[in-house]
Amino acid sequence: MWIEEVSRALLYERGNTFLHRLDPRVKLAYIAVSALMMFLTENPVSLLALLVLHVLLAGLGGLASKVLSLLKGLALFIITIMALNTVLTYFFSFIDPLSLALAFYGMVVRAVVVLAMFTIFVSTTSPHELTQALMRLGLSRGYAYSMVVAFRFIPIIFAEMRDIYDAQRSRGLELEKGSPLGRIRKLAPIIIPSIVCALLRSKDIAESMESRAFGACEKRTFYRPIRVRVLDAVFITAVLLLQVLCVYPDIVFRIAGVG
Amino acid sequence: MRACPGEVVTTESLVVFEDVWYQYPSGITALRGISLEFRRGELVAIVGANGSGKTTLIKHLNGLLKPSRGRVLVFGVDTRKSNVARLARHVGLVFQNPLNQFFADTVWDEVAFALKNFEGRVNSEKILGVLRELGIDHLKDRSPFEASLGEQKRVALASILVYEPEILALDEPTAGLDYRSKMTLLSILLKLRREGRTVILVSHDLEFIARARIDRLIVLSEGKVVFDGNPREAFYNPELLVASCLIPPQIPRLFIRLGLDGSSTPLNEEEAYVDLRKLGVGVHVDRGG
Numbered sequence: 153m154w155i156e157e158v159s160r161a162l163l164y165e166r167g168n169t170f171l172h173r174l175d176p177r178v179k180l181a182y183i184a185v186s187a188l189m190m191f192l193t194e195n196p197v198s199l200l201a202l203l204v205l206h207v208l209l210a211g212l213g214g215l216a217s218k219v220l221s222l223l224k225g226l227a228l229f230i231i232t233i234m235a236l237n238t239v240l241t242y243f244f245s246f247i248d249p250l251s252l253a254l255a256f257y258g259m260v261v262r263a264v265v266v267l268a269m270f271t272i273f274v275s276t277t278s279p280h281e282l283t284q285a286l287m288r289l290g291l292s293r294g295y296a297y298s299m300v301v302a303f304r305f306i307p308i309i310f311a312e313m314r315d316i317y318d319a320q321r322s323r324g325l326e327l328e329k330g331s332p333l334g335r336i337r338k339l340a341p342i343i344i345p346s347i348v349c350a351l352l353r354s355k356d357i358a359e360s361m362e363s364r365a366f367g368a369c370e371k372r373t374f375y376r377p378i379r380v381r382v383l384d385a386v387f388i389t390a391v392l393l394l395q396v397l398c399v400y401p402d403i404v405f406r407i408a409g410v411g
Numbered sequence: 412m413r414a415c416p417g418e419v420v421t422t423e424s425l426v427v428f429e430d431v432w433y434q435y436p437s438g439i440t441a442l443r444g445i446s447l448e449f450r451r452g453e454l455v456a457i458v459g460a461n462g463s464g465k466t467t468l469i470k471h472l473n474g475l476l477k478p479s480r481g482r483v484l485v486f487g488v489d490t491r492k493s494n495v496a497r498l499a500r501h502v503g504l505v506f507q508n509p510l511n512q513f514f515a516d517t518v519w520d521e522v523a524f525a526l527k528n529f530e531g532r533v534n535s536e537k538i539l540g541v542l543r544e545l546g547i548d549h550l551k552d553r554s555p556f557e558a559s560l561g562e563q564k565r566v567a568l569a570s571i572l573v574y575e576p577e578i579l580a581l582d583e584p585t586a587g588l589d590y591r592s593k594m595t596l597l598s599i600l601l602k603l604r605r606e607g608r609t610v611i612l613v614s615h616d617l618e619f620i621a622r623a624r625i626d627r628l629i630v631l632s633e634g635k636v637v638f639d640g641n642p643r644e645a646f647y648n649p650e651l652l653v654a655s656c657l658i659p660p661q662i663p664r665l666f667i668r669l670g671l672d673g674s675s676t677p678l679n680e681e682e683a684y685v686d687l688r689k690l691g692v693g694v695h696v697d698r699g700g
Binding site: 156157160312315316318319320321322323324325326340341343344345348349352 | 436437470473475495496499500503504506508510511512513514524525528529556570571574
């Protein structure tokens with residue numbers, strides 16, 4: 153089922169790949185740079201090159217299967233949104249089919265790249281590292297922890313939703329049957345328990361963190377401080393250069409004196 | 412050796428597992444060649460350590476999970492050729508956490524849910540009957556979230572019992588319950604058994620099982636059935652249980668230590684009392700109970 157695929161892809165797993173060793177701030181910078189580069193170009197060849205670059209990066213970190221299962225899990229969702237988007241664009245802006253096809257292609261590539269980056273970040277960054285990164289970037293403790301907890305609980309919430317779905321199916325809930333409106337109404341038995349369980353869990357977490365003296369000291373230090381090292385510098389430079397090459401090949405070649 | 416206090420356990424097999432293997436998408440193999448039969452009217456307990464495959468096994472009963480290899484037949488129908496909605500009519504599954512299913516405003520609506528799905532209409536008498544039977548009729552207009560855990564577990568049980576499935580499987584029904592709630596649960600289970608329904612109890616609460624007068628015990632270990640038979644035999648075999656990360660209930664342990672297990676094999680204090688009196692141990696004290 154799609155929930156299983158997604159939760160498996162997003163699970164943080166301890167490891168020792170170079171992606172695990174990177175400073176989380178550098179990984180965030182990587183995402184920011186890549187997102188920017190991706191929206192600077194409409195050129196199909198450049199987009200394809202960027203896609204190959206990110207997928208290769210995930211592959212080097214041993215995450216290819218995770219990206220694939222995230223893609224598989226979200227396929228229906230992505231296709232629906234894109235089809236809707238394409239159809240609406242076609243009817244309301246009267247653009248020619250070729251540009252439409254190109255726009256569609258651009259959407260697909262960007263979606264896959266975003267998923268790949270997301271997988272790289274989520275499955276190789278521990279909650280501990282993420283907290284530190286956010287706090288070093290100036291976020292206050294309360295907000296940093298809220299984000300980290302939310303992030304940390306993604307796979308757990310998905311697993312819980314699967315249990316809820318199983319329990320309701322065992323009581324005869326059939327989501328596949330009925331009119332479109334009826335089907336939406338049928339989601340209540342899934343959504344309500346999910347929200348209730350998430351709220352109860354957040355209360356439990358708050359209580360257990362407070363009972364372990366969360367927020368007792370104004371300034372906190374970290375057991376294993378994160379540090380930018382040579383690897384990080386090499387990584388971010390390489391990623392930046394390669395992406396500039398993908399997006400502005402003519403400029404790069406001119407500077408290098410090739411073209 | 413004492414016979415089990417069963418009335419009529421027919422030999423009619425309702426569910427058959429034929430060399431069932433199950434591998435989760437994550438790659439973990441949870442079941443490794445399970446072959447089992449569940450017969451009409453028996454009260455069976457499935458025990459095993461955490462991760463031994465108990466929950467995975469019962470999720471095969473109504474097709475929530477389909478075997479990776481082998482097959483499961485429910486009333487002769489291969490679960491792979493059927494669907495959960497059809498199978499769940501015959502097999503009611505009560506999950507461990509009642510909060511994973513509550514969504515309605517009132518206990519009444521919560522219990523009516525499965526009835527509406529399976530029968531298309533609400534039979535008020537049935538709902539009220541089940542609520543009374545489980546002693547939760549006073550909660551009918553309250554929210555299921557307001558009830559205590561013991562009551563919530565009973566609401567979850569009621570929401571399945573109401574449509575009268577022939578087979579009932581309960582996952583960890585005693586977890587988190589106090590003594591009194593456990594005894595209430597036990598009397599409900601025994602009543603279902605008397606009605607000729609098949610009850611499958613998944614638990615690692617061996618003390619509860621020793622009290623429950625079950626017909627048959629199944630011990631799972633690492634996805635395999637390591638014991639299937641008379642609970643007395645398993646509870647007086649500590650090696651078997653310890654190898655499966657379990658420990659016998661207190662009374663069998665005491666009788667083994669005293670070396671009495673050659674002549675008497677009680678499962679709980681009730682039976683132990685009778686056996687010890689026969690051996691001439693102790694003085695009878697009438698406490699008016």
